[in-house]
Amino acid sequence: MSEDDLEIDTDDLKRRMDGAMASLKTEFASLRTGRASASMLEPVMVEAYGQRTPINQVGTINVPEPRMVTVNVWDKSMVNAVEKAIRESGLGINPQMNGTIIMLPIPELNEERRRELGKVAGQYAESARVAIRNVRRDGMDQLKKAKAAGMSEDEEKIWAEEIQDLTNTAIAAVDKALETKQEEIMQV
Structure with missing residues (x-):
């Protein structure tokens, strides 16, 4: 087993998480805010x-x-x-x-329509979070394979923390984008 097999491609994981974020931004852009x-x-x-x-x-x-x-x-x-x-x-x-x-x-949005749009934005954000968690799970699966191939526990722990940090950063970005979009929707 080569040393490369024990590496986790965090760039690929980050790229896929960024893709989920880009998709969320496109969905948010399609929501009419008045x-x-x-x-x-x-x-x-x-x-x-x-x-x-x-x-x-x-x-x-x-x-x-x-x-x-x-x-x-x-x-x-x-x-x-x-x-x-x-x-x-x-x-x-x-x-x-x-x-x-x-x-x-573009007509003014009434209060009920604003609330509906806020809920839709929340659903879009949750889909993005799920996509990010799926990428995290893939990364953890890669890690399990690398451990089975002979990765040390210390290395495994370092990689697991890095994958979790990527996930936390991506989820925080989704939450921030949702908060911004909901403020935009509720603005009169």
């Missing part, structure tokens, strides 16, 4: 040219003012398809047409 953001349209797919296409590939998305998002559709024949996709996206926004520009006024 403030206009181009990223809120990222999940919207348009039926274009016989296939489902991300909305940012059929038009330019702008945020001209805090409570307005506009989509400037490049192909005039696609305007109705884009409008339909936004209407059916579940964002709760009523598109207004102005030639090839679709205006999306």
Whole structure:
């Protein structure tokens, strides 16, 4: 058994935990907070040219003012398809047409809707925590194999602490991101 077999790839574990965090940030960006953001349209797919296409590939998305998002559709024949996709996206926004520009006024959120969004944000955060814990478990499994291959108990303890530190740091980042998002949602 070589010395390399007794090493734990903490860079890979960290990269995978960072991936869970990046995914969480994308999910948070799609939550509407009453403030206009181009990223809120990222999940919207348009039926274009016989296939489902991300909305940012059929038009330019702008945020001209805090409570307005506009989509400037490049192909005039696609305007109705884009409008339909936004209407059916579940964002709760009523598109207004102005030639090839679709205006999306962002309505104020009521208290009940804010609470619902806070719960959804919490669910997203919990999914990220679970993903991070799964990566930790993989790291601990690697550690068990290395110990069976002849790693000393001292080395095993050092690696276990490093894996736990990575996990704690990643979970703390998720908690901080959730706290920030919930404050943003509750802001009136």
